[in-house]
Amino acid sequence: QLQLQESGPGLVKPSETLSLTCTVSGGSISSSIYYWGWIRQPPGKGLEWIGSIYYSGSTYYNPSLKSRVTISVDTSKNQLSLKLSSVTAADTAVYYCARRDIVMETFDYWGQGTLVTVSS
């Protein structure tokens, strides 16, 4: 059974960089039919796609966040990572990692999510 687990600091100071890791178990991040992505949800609000990455390292980002986002993959550890720089209170959200099936064209597996609060 595929599992995705997000991890990282739950509190980040304004203007600093948010860093999260997603560990994939029960499947390989190097499979050719999947992309891997990050999606966030501010408290009480809707979902926002942040960006996605292929195991080769090819990335694409939400244009509204592109200047501040870096997503990377470590196939040896079966992990993907998210870095979001210059954070503000508006970046406070639950951050999810998810698998995107290229054939089904959908995010079919999601992690449980991790709450990151931006506050001094």
Next chain:
Amino acid sequence: QSVLTQPPSASGTPGQRVTISCSGSSSNIGSNTVNWYQQLPGTAPKLLIYSNNQRPSGVPDRFSGSKSGTSASLAISGLQSDDEADYYCAAWDDSLNGWVFGGGTKLTVL
């Protein structure tokens, strides 16, 4: 403001059929498939419908999806109390070159 437009709320009584709409444009729903996710309180979203009308294994056939032009709908028949959740539509947007979501619809079972 979300790129895809959903009603903020919907409701029904047990056993009823309810529908949730999702309105987009030619660059997203009009040219790509639509997915629906169910988010129970305090949990991660779960895939409910993909490719407009396909159910993943394990999703009851009470849930169905459809698409016409630049709009899509999720229908839930035989409404149950366990269906009380937030529902989100999503699609790829060719203009934004990214995934876009609806603002979500909170379904209440009366």
